[in-house]
Amino acid sequence: MKDINTIVTENFNDNIAYLEKYHLITFKKLSALDNAIANGHYQERYELVYEDGNIDVVDKQTLLYLYSKKSSTHAVKSAESINYTLDNLFEGFERHKFTKNEINNLKDDKSFNSHLPSIASIIDYINQHSISGKSLKSIDKFIFFGVGLGLHIEEIHQKVKSQVYLIIEDDLELFRLSLFTINYQNISRSAKIFFSIFEDQKASDKTFNDFLSAKSQYNHYLKYFHLLSHNEKKLDEFSVVLTAQPHLRFLFHNLLNQYSQPLNYLFNDYKFLKQNTSFQNTELNKTPFLLLAMGPSLEKNIQWLKKNHKKFIILAVSSTLSYLEKEGITPNIIIHIDPFEWGDISFKKLQSIEFIKNSVCLFSTATPKNITSLINKENLYFFETGTSYKINSLKLSSPCVGSLSYQLLLVLNAKNIYMLGIDLAVDADTNTTHSSSHQFNKAIEDKAGITYKDSLIEVDGNFDNKVKTTPHFNASLQIIEFFATKFKSKNQNIYNLGSGAKITGASSKEPTNLNNKDISFLNFQTELKLFLDKNSSKELTKNEKSRLSKKVSHARLLQKKILKGIDYTNVISYLNLEISSESTELDKILDTYLRYMLSYVYDFFNTQEMSNKSTHQTNLNTILAQELLDIIEYYIKGHQWQI
Template identity: 30%
Template structure:
């Protein structure tokens, strides 16, 4: 027994040295736990085998060496696979663009190549261990599968520490890249998964996993949801190309140019702002909005313009984030007179044909995909709801009322939008791994819980993560019967003392607001930005000479990591590499890359 204990100590000390050198964050967590001098788990040697004991109750009630051999022997017989690519049906068009390059078109080229492929060799290149127990099975499974990368997830730091006495993590790292997520928060889990996916993206196709015990069962759903959220088709590389191409156009040809979101401003301070979006609860408040519209600055998502028009509610500010031509054209398909006096704040992704449709003098642009104009701010987000809140806070709004930002479905009808919305979904049956149809429960605004989709959960997370400096000294009241947002107060209509709200001189207020926006907006590139654009042209030339795509691009990326062009091309590889792994025709990627490079040449010559 003494010899066994000595061996365990040696393995532990070897592991500690390994983590101190290679994973200092994990080493620090172990050190902090040991300082607590706390023990709820321990290892016992019973009936000639090790057991993991929790407060004198068996947790791992079998011989871990026998269990490890059994798991390794049957690793190919289970269906524990996260599938990150679509090989059976075409990807629907992402938006409706008159562009040469669309992500769906590119992915569909791969899918068409793979459609007739009946049996995939599910090569195990990336593998996730969910839970470690005593960790012995990690080494045994590795000897069978020899994956290129492992992500090791263990919620309990004490259990993980005990695994260090029996598992040789350094040996596991000799031929594989190791990623660890130990004793983590939700954000730390997301960060670990992101790093794991970013490493050799060509292996992000079918990722096997091993579940240590039923105690970690919920983590499967959490990881699956995250992988769905991180699917590159959700916000693909082409979106950045549209932002780049159209951003160049608006910087040169729009009347007002780009708003500087970093400049200090209090344009909307102390004004009651009513921000309206297309959630199911909009119906409930429409009569109130119509009656009291002169007591608020009415800000609306472009998606509800038709609804406001039919109810004679005039918007003062319109926020337009969508990029697809027919989508936005449909949104603005009302009498021009109706919105001619409204100030329009639009994404640089807005289709140029739409821009020509509306009054140029009232349009101001914000950067939502990439920061073309240096130090003018970049607002990222998921929907017009979360981006709209960020815009209004950036422009000084400190008295904000939210209606129609449900970020949840109507649980009675399953509808995602208000009753007469031109495009609404009725989710009666949830679809696993579907960004828009997979239902999850979140904290409600007026209820304990409400049902929402992964899309809206992403939106909720975006709102909840708004910079505290942006939100300080602001009052945000949520009237929607949907999800709860951090830093907001739930408010019912009956609790609003509307008589305390003064009638607003809309004409005077909008004129003043527009003049203020002009003072913080700019057109054209500075000399420094022109210089950066010339550097991008040189990078494009370098990309044109690539022969070995993986090797040559990596060299260019390491040298010019801050380049827009390089970052967008990297997004392209993250999307297509997992498909490219399985196709026989490796010229598909080469052809597509040439098309992207030609598009860049056109943009940077403009």
């Protein structure tokens, strides 16, 4: 039998080799800690001790034992606390319950204006045949919040034998000690491990997303163990990431319409901006651009704006229009990206559509027809979002209009960019999210738990040291940081005039400290249209039409494969939907749909008490196949009618 010194030495050597090969970031953190200790820059807080057959950790500052000299007992009791009932878990799905009338009404709805018709039959079948108070047959993914010495991790792994683990520890020194007491390499032989060790929120959010992406069909119920000595904050942060997964935030029917809508414009002679469109070396670039959005700062600075708006080319997001109309400020450029029909409220709130009759409109190709029909076709220019129908068209991507507008001005090489209302933070006095006239303005309560849109966290402020924002806004700040790093040139000057969050790449500037002059040339609106006309195209090339035909052929191939029969257990690999740069739009739609649906199906069969499994499997495979065929048929109709 090996003595304790041999065991801890072998564990440490195995773990270091494993981390260096498969988890290099974590390995480098440990190396940095070792160097800091060796050079006297860090004083070790903990000491590993072995007494009376128990291994434990002593806090040198308090002289307290982490496990009260009962680490083995703690590990066993931790494993005993894990059961197969539906408690101590996260739910990675949306709950749905349908009445018979709703099912009948949804059954024949093939409009894809909602996701419900495509999910109702499967979820209703599952609801009708699910066992109340069921027990899970297996726990395929598991999360550890807190490592300590990790003894409980090995005990729980021996019990549940999950396929995927997420291991979270904020104390790097404590995690380092666990390398002596637990063999992560051995666990990794039968399971995939994701480590979130000593990570800030940005890094941990990425790790959480990576964990959720692995075998996502098992995300329905995610069991976890929380070490009481570990901060609970990470539980809230994980919950936010879980509910903000892409397939839950932007549903497959939104993708389907986003990918189909551009074809209505491509074949009806609408103008598409070219990829290399640039204001550089044009008269337009001698004039500063002012980007306006509906953050609280817009309303607070409206008197300044009314006096000074003629000193800028005004680029306004569509939600500002009715407010700007009331204040007598006509935008030169309007940005709109929402793919939803209810987005027309920004235009219907106008007293008169004549207010924007001369404004240039730069719209996403996902914009629905009920909105574009309100705009003079000669003033409308499209950029693609999420599609690549035209090879050399301008392509932008961002989940919110503020960050996309920022990206747009960067890629157009606007030299001097000013921003007002891109707050991405709540008002310091009222906790409101937008200016008072915005349709979705609301006050956020500052509370302990974290939800994606309705809780507050602190970030760096533009004028104040810290401001409060929501996780939703914070995601946009991270996207802006990426845009600034990727697209901002040395010749571009960006100024944030708002009192919200600090914007990466932008200098803070109080509006009252500006001394811009009125625009020097009077025909800039005409010049702007001439410039955009020169840098846009209307028709599809022969090559682009050929690519479109290939997309339809690919869709028909998927139809044939599905008609041969599918099984939910391998449908993604069977249809070759593993997403890559070569994936078609249809692949992404089906992948998003299956990510939404498969966890319901997998969980239904993950039931100890289930009987008649083969019957249920046949029935659900049949329903799933029909839903996939309906999606593909809608896609084909939208793509082939003009080829």
